[in-house]
Amino acid sequence: MSDLLTVVVAACNEAESLPRLHPRIIAALEAVPGLQGRVLYVDDGSSDGTWPVLQRLVSGDVRVGAIRLSRNFGKELALTAGLDQVTTGAALLLDADGQDPPELIAQFVALWREGYDNVFGTRRVRAGESWIKRAAAASFYRVIGRLSRTPIPADTGDFRLLSPRALAALHQLRERHRFMKGLFGWVGFRQVALPYDRSPRLAGSSKFTLWKLWNFALEGITSFSTAPLRVATYLGLFTAVFALAFAVWVVVKAALWGDPVAGWPTMMAVILFLGGVQLIALGLIGEYLGRLYDEAKLRPLYFVDTRIGGTGVSSGHPSRQGASSHVDGAATVGDEEG
Numbered sequence: 641m642s643d644l645l646t647v648v649v650a651a652c653n654e655a656e657s658l659p660r661l662h663p664r665i666i667a668a669l670e671a672v673p674g675l676q677g678r679v680l681y682v683d684d685g686s687s688d689g690t691w692p693v694l695q696r697l698v699s700g701d702v703r704v705g706a707i708r709l710s711r712n713f714g715k716e717l718a719l720t721a722g723l724d725q726v727t728t729g730a731a732l733l734l735d736a737d738g739q740d741p742p743e744l745i746a747q748f749v750a751l752w753r754e755g756y757d758n759v760f761g762t763r764r765v766r767a768g769e770s771w772i773k774r775a776a777a778a779s780f781y782r783v784i785g786r787l788s789r790t791p792i793p794a795d796t797g798d799f800r801l802l803s804p805r806a807l808a809a810l811h812q813l814r815e816r817h818r819f820m821k822g823l824f825g826w827v828g829f830r831q832v833a834l835p836y837d838r839s840p841r842l843a844g845s846s847k848f849t850l851w852k853l854w855n856f857a858l859e860g861i862t863s864f865s866t867a868p869l870r871v872a873t874y875l876g877l878f879t880a881v882f883a884l885a886f887a888v889w890v891v892v893k894a895a896l897w898g899d900p901v902a903g904w905p906t907m908m909a910v911i912l913f914l915g916g917v918q919l920i921a922l923g924l925i926g927e928y929l930g931r932l933y934d935e936a937k938l939r940p941l942y943f944v945d946t947r948i949g950g951t952g953v954s955s956g957h958p959s960r961q962g963a964s965s966h967v968d969g970a971a972t973v974g975d976e977e978g
Contacts, residue, residue, distance in 0.1 A: 644729025648722035651736035655689040668745040678703045682722040685712030705949025716818040740799040748801040757806040757829035761799035765837040872921040
């Protein structure tokens with residue numbers, strides 16, 4: 641019996657890249673002996689011609705399916721929507737921009753067949769990216785690797801293969817603030833890295849600006865570490881000790897040498913410093929409190945607008961064993977089976 645593998649590709653405004661990427665995916669799947677391969681595309685609310693392109697790809701091959709989300713939910717939720725459709729076999733995540741080579745599918749499958757549940761691609765080279773983006777990414781992975789108790793491999797993105805049991809475990813994690821790289825590591829099981837060289841984009845430009853990358857970094861750190869709250873605690877303790885020592889110095893100075901009028905700059909510097917420390921602490925608390933507020937709403941993670949294709953798309957939702965029974969990860973509206 642052949643192994644079943646679904647390649648999940650989340651796309652947002654990638655109408656130029658997909659026609660060039662799709663033939664490479666199909667060729668890579670066909671090159672693996674004993675593998676039953678299929679492809680599932682997720683259109684994350686694209687505003688260009690991505691959906692018509694996907695319709696053409698689906699109509700030309702029964703192994704290909706696609707779902708269209710009701711709006712843009714972001715890459716993390718688009719990946720979740722795609723993985724939720726895979727109820728049998730393994731899944732391989734692939735970016736739609738072509739930077740992660742589908743030609744490595746055979747190596748991913750070989751490691752999966754050796755018994756690994758999470759085979760993740762680790763980037764040796766990041767071609768086509770500015771030095772600022774490379775430096776920021778490298779710094780982020782090092783920082784979160786030290787702050788988080790969950791193992792998050794450095795220089796590793798979403799390009800990975802998940803075995804059926806790793807996929808089933810991931811289906812049970814239904815939090816709304818989803819840092820997928822952390823969730824992949826959190827479920828555990830046997831993991832192995834597959835080093836590779838990342839290529840430039842096939843077409844277009846990256847959707848991740850520095851501002852989006854900064855917010856993404858905050859999402860990852862606050863999702864998998866409480867270290868910022870501890871830093872705020874230690875900063876407050878240090879400030880209190882410093883303030884107490886300064887107060888003692890003021891009393892001793894007044895007792896020994898009198899109490900001339902204190903300078904205005906010194907007083908303002910102390911007030912502004914203490915105010916800044918308090919605002920930083922409140923901001924950190926607000927970040928975590930805001931995430932609790934979003935989780936408490938219990939909203940569905942996403943909505944599916946349209947579903948087309950045959951074997952590439954599951955008609956049902958994955959098991960939610962171990963998850964909250966009243967949280968549905970995916971609602972379907974206006975489904976169309978093709």
